Amino acid sequence: MYSREEARQLDRLDKLASYRKEFYLQEGTIYLDGNSLGLLSQRAERSLLEILDSWKSYGIDGWTNGHHPWFYLSEALGERMAYLVGCKPEEVVVTGSTTVNLHQLVATFYQPTAARTKILADELTFPSDIYALKSQLKLKGYDPKEHLVLVKSRDGKTIEEADLIEAMTEEIALIVLPSVLYRSGQLFDMKTLTEEAHKRGIMIGFDLCHSVGAIPHQLHDWGVDFAFWCNYKYLNGGPGCVAALYVHERHFGREPGLSGWFSSKKNKQFDMEPDLTPEEHAGAFQIGTPHILSTAPLIGSLSLFCEVGMENIRQKSLRLTEYMMALIERELANYEFMIGNPREDKRRGGHVYLEHPEAARICQALKAEGVIPDFRKPNGIRLAPVALYNTYEDVWQAVHILKEIMEKEKHKKFPNERGVVA
């Protein structure tokens, strides 16, 4: 048990094993950072080159000609992403960036009344989301100190859902939560949280950055009001890839909080009228000209996800992380490591969160030995074995490399500090 040979045997039985060869992996490295920046696939490379070619061939007419007419690309890809988040095709559009989409959605859905003025979030949320929520409060004339309610963590890593529900008081106008906490990888029960919010007359939206492409969702059936996510983590759309947003169809027709000419109905847009006629689906929440070159890799990348299926991806991801945790417990028991993510399948996302007081320098040692994790303050090592391109043998090797680092104290020669990009 737990031999390298056994890891190889698991790989031989893996139904998704053939997809690894579609990705550009660096020889001699084990990439476990797909939760920060997914790797390039050949399909994504091809679709980027196709879009460049349409520019070369068509010039301005690329907006309406070629394989992927640019004018309709954001909606066309939204339709294909609907499957990943479990909603209707017209409820998603590929646009903006995570943080900009959050601004758009809060500008649209945060409608304070005399009684309800506060926004509810949690203290472990990704900082960019907190900054955005604070600026939206300020724009509406509210002091974030009083009007942004951040639910506290009991253990510094996870948030109790009961504490979130208890904080859904009559003063709360809007709730914004992550699907998966970026550090500990805790997966929230989005269905229950949405039901509880709605029982209390509160709108709720989710940041899906750490679940999209790793975990299946049913946003429409759960009744989630809105959501937003980036496409460069598990979805492998490339650095700075254009993001996406979802709005439940019950909100179609709502005026976008931040409008621009790309909020228009497509056939009205070039009438150039001073009054906007917004689209009557998620497309209304676009603002300006789409970043076509930063959208292009998604065309190829999404085709992989549709082909493989989210259930298969989630199952393999769970088995890989489970295997990793078992190996960590077995091989690293003497070295002060703690597994900081929740252990139950239904409460954890796509990465393992390993805590150690010397995490920063251990990460540097891992990189020097060809294992790519990432460090998150104060003491976390995130390790994401990704279903589409990592193997059980990658996991086996990474844990054994880590064991050797600890045995030989190779990490001691690095400063225990994070890099500029951790």
Ligand SMILES: *Cc1c(COP(=O)(O)O)cnc(C)c1O
């Ligand atoms: C990665 C990530 C972001 C990043 O936002 P950008 O606008 O793409 O820079 C935001 N929120 C969460 C939870 C993330 O994991």
